[in-house]
Amino acid sequence: MKQIGEIDAFNLGRPIPSDKERENSRRDRLAQQRENGYQQLAELCRLGEYDAAKRLANQNPRWGYEIVSGSVIERED
Secondary structure, three states, X not given: OOOHHHOOOOOOOOOOOXXXXXXXXXXXXXXXXXXXXXXXXXXXXXXXXXXXXXXXXXXXXXXXXXXXXXXXXXXXX
């Protein structure tokens, strides 16, 4: 615990991230969402739920995947 004299009243909270840090954070978050999406689609296909996997892939185009012949593949735009 800090002594009262060590506390800076003008520095409340965490530091504001730079634009580069925000972009890196956004990129990391999107990559993680894409990976989680792939795992969900692959699991649905493994269970034989191809229609559900197709619906999920179509609802989340930012993942960049589609279901073809019961397999998850990268979407070609």
